[in-house]
Structure formats: C-alpha cells, structure tokens
Amino acid sequence: METLEHIAFDRRLDVLDMVYRARTGHIGGSMSCMDILCALYYRVMDTEKIKRGEADRDRFLLSKGHCAEALYAVLADRGFFPRERLLSYARFDTALAEHPTRKIPGVEAATGALGHGLSLAVGMAAAARRDGSPAHIYVLMGDGEQDEGSVWEAAMAAGKYGLENLTAIVDRNRLQISGNTEQVMPLSPLAARYRDFGWEAVECSGHNSEELVRALRLRSPQKPVAVIANTVKGYGSELMENKAEWHHLVPDEEQYACIRAQLEQRRGAVSRG
C-alpha cells in the first residue's frame, strides 16, 4: 500500500515540475516541508470539512509562504482545485502566486512576509477557544523565520493565554538563504526556547510520517504545542540536499532530469505500508 511518504514524493515531483516550468520558486524549502504538509492534509486534518468551509474546521497557515508551491501541490491533489491549475503557478495574473493568497480555495490567509503566521494563528486560536469551537490551528514556520522578533511576541502571547488548540511546526532544515541558521543567527536550543515561553515542545524527524502524525496530534492542557521537525533542505534529491543555494535555484534541463530521477529512485526505496 502507498504510504504518506510515497505521497510526499509524488507531491515533490509536482513541485519540481511547477518550478521547472515557471522558472521560479523556492524548491529547497518546499522539499523539506512536504512530509509535514502531507501528514496534515492526508491524516491529521479533516480536509472535507475544510472544503465545506465549516466554521469549526481546523485551520492551517503556511507562515513560510514562499513554499506555496508545496501547498498548492497538496491542495490540488486533495481536490481543493483542479490539478491543471498548477500549470498557472507564478504566471501573469495567476491566483497561484509564489506566496499564497485567499483567492485560492483552501488558503486561510495570505502569508509570506515572515514572522506573521504565528500571530495570525494566536488570534485564530483565541477566537476559536472563546467560541467553544473544536477547531485546531496549525501553523508552519521556517527555521530562518525564527529570527523575526514578532515570532517571539506571538510565542509569549500563546503561552500567556494557554492556547492548547494551537500547534506551531518549525521546518528545522538548518538552512536559510545565506547559509547555516546557527551561523546566520543561532537558534538552538529551539525546543527549550519554546518551553521557556510556556509551550509544550517536541522534536521529531520531519521525514518520518509516523513520528510527524504523532507529534501533530499531541495536545497539552493549557499549553500550545511546538513541533520542531528536523528536516533536510532539498529532501529527496542528493543534488539539492543540504545546499543553501537550492533555497531558490531553478533547475536547468540536465538538473531537472537528475532531480526527477533521484526523487523517483528515493520514492521506490520507501517501504510499502
């Protein structure tokens, strides 16, 4: 049987095609966060309820909005809009810009100016709780994004209000555009920092679906949950893995063929469920 990890490789192939065709995008971070997105959209959240726009649906915010192509690939496959629309990614006048907007079915908020998503999620979680709604709010941030002071303003507020219906995920690929996160602006120990702000915090492999699903389902009374998902930037292709320049490089024809072959090979190596 196909596992979540197979599905994630299929979506990575979608991303590769989108970026290659559009000649633009953020491929490295899209590859690193794909297992997280798949865990949320294929297991943890009720996507049919989201599609129906029910008031007490779970919410997801892609705070690292530059990886929109990863989200689009997942939303299309989950039936939020036809797959053909992926062809319009980053084209003139498209709704599928390189950062998500509310014009796209399934997108709750335009994001991508870094350091906003956690605050939006705090507002959503506070409102849901006071309304007695069962909605859970998930927000995915980059690790480089943790440099933004507003992230920590939001972390303080979430701790203060004990927002147990909020889960923040950090795509901890240890790279940002200029290089290693610990050299650009040290973040470690990231989980401990969230704990200091009144959060429950767990680390897991960001490429092991079982671990991810368990972490994403973790709830802690009166505490928001931080999931530090350890990932590899450019995951799935040795050509790109752990190379900062693949933050937003666009593959040429030869690189495209190489990345495609490597993704397919790695997909084949995933054991069946």
Next chain:
Amino acid sequence: MAKVSCRKAFSSELLAQARQNPQIWAMATDSRGSVTIGDFFKELPNQSLELGIAEQNAVAVAAGAALMGKNVFVAGPSCFLTARAYEQIKVDVAYNHTNVKIVGVSAGVSYGPLGCTHTSLHDIAGMRALPGLSVFVPADAVQTRFLTRWLTGYEGPAFLRMGRGDVESVYGEEETFQVGRAKLARQGSDVTLAACGECVWQALQAAELLAQRGVSARVLDFFSIKPFDEEAVIRAAEETGAILTVEEHSVCGGLGEQVARTVVENRPVPVKILGFPDSECRVGASADLFRAYGLTGEAIADQALRLLGKGR
C-alpha cells in the same frame, strides 16, 4: 458644550456597541490607559485581549481573530501602532482584507512634549498608501462617536486616527455625516479651507476672522480621507477659486497632497498646504506647536489672505 477627548468618545461608543454585539472585540498593547479603554476590558473580558507592548503581534493577532469572524478594534498610540506594525497592517489587515480597525490615538503632536519618538505625523501618509484600507480622521467627539458606530457595522479594514486631549465641539449631537463625503462645516465663496481632525475647529476660527475682513471662507471637513471626496474638492476649486489645506500631519503625503493632486488633475487653482514641515518637529505642548507651526485660526486666516493676494 463641555470639551471631550475623541479617545473617550471612541471607547465609550465602542463599549456601548460591543455590549449588543459579542463579535466586536478590542485589543490593546499595554495601551488600555492611553486609549481609555479599561472599562471595556473589565466589563467584556471575553471580547478583549491584552497583548503587551508588542504592536506587530497585536495587529496580526487581530487579523487572525477577524478571520474567525470577529470585528476587532486594536487600539494604541498611533506613533507605535502605525509605524512598528506597518507591515502587519499592510499584509495581515489590508492585503488580507480582514475585519480589523486600527485605532491610533494620541496622533499628530498630542505627545509633543515627549519629543519626536512620540510624534505621529506620518500616519495618514502611511495608511493612505495601503490599498483597501479606509482612513478616517474625526474632528471632534460627535464625529468620533459617529465613525466608531459606523465602523462597528462595517466589514473591512480601516484606520481611525485621533488625538489625545479634550477637543472643542465642532458639531452638535444631531449632526449627520456620510462616509466618503466631505462635511460642509461652513459655507463660503471666496476661498476654501480644507481641514481634518483638530484642525477643522482652527479652520472654523479662521473663517470667522476672514468674515470680519469681508472674505467668505468655505470650510470642508475631510474626516473621510479614504474614501476621498474628490467631487467636493473640484466643486470648491470651481466655486471658490483657491484652496488652503490644514492638517496636524506632515505636509508629505497627507490631506494637503491629496487635495493638491485632485486639483491639479481636474481643475487647477492656487493651493497652499499647511501642516508640519519635513523637518524634526520642535518640542512642546500641542497648543504651543499649533502656534509655532502656524495652525491657529489667526495664522490660517493670514495664509488665506496671502493666497488671495490680500496678505499683509
């Protein structure tokens, strides 16, 4: 009539509306005192959220709550709210078109003695430049109550800007206003004084002085900066032939430049823009600064006479 501050008019009206409508929320940035919104927080704790001295977070939290169906008024000193949280207002409020009202109090030179860390002479320019965000600058307590009430029924992003101190009453309790339309505060035919905020009262004083010199001055109150009443400007240009603008704001990007653009593009007539110059603001109480920068009734009247070629 007793003088009342716009912020007290705002907070009491918001509380009255929120009692009837649980979707109306207030958020503060350790600004409950400066906004005079403490009663709201005490009486309606489930409709209020204190976010500490963290304007960026407060504005985006407001947007998040708005995405869940709340009509959120996030209020604090305009100098911090509109500058520190500019990107959040641009993206989370304006671009996302969320139902958030940015309420900037103690704007302009309300905090004059505190120095230029606390002046807010940039905010109309900054907020005007954001697509989708409405901008309102009330002249007195009556107009503030009207706008607050109107905003509780309006679904969309807006900026409401007001000062700190008690202000003179420009309007009677029964006065009516229309959003998007300039309020004709005084009819006149020789020159138009276009003003907003606390400068409307000063413009009315000027019009009185001008009347004594045989000059009939029209006073237009542009409390609705966006949407903006271009028609009223064009009509004023056609009917009075000269326009003087007055605002407690930098001459860069405020009401004056909006009026000037409208005039130049449609019906060129002489225009003079009064406001704070593009230089570091002097230190002092609001009234002293209005005097120092020529925003009193007398100074405005003098400038109007000069504009008409009758100056001393």
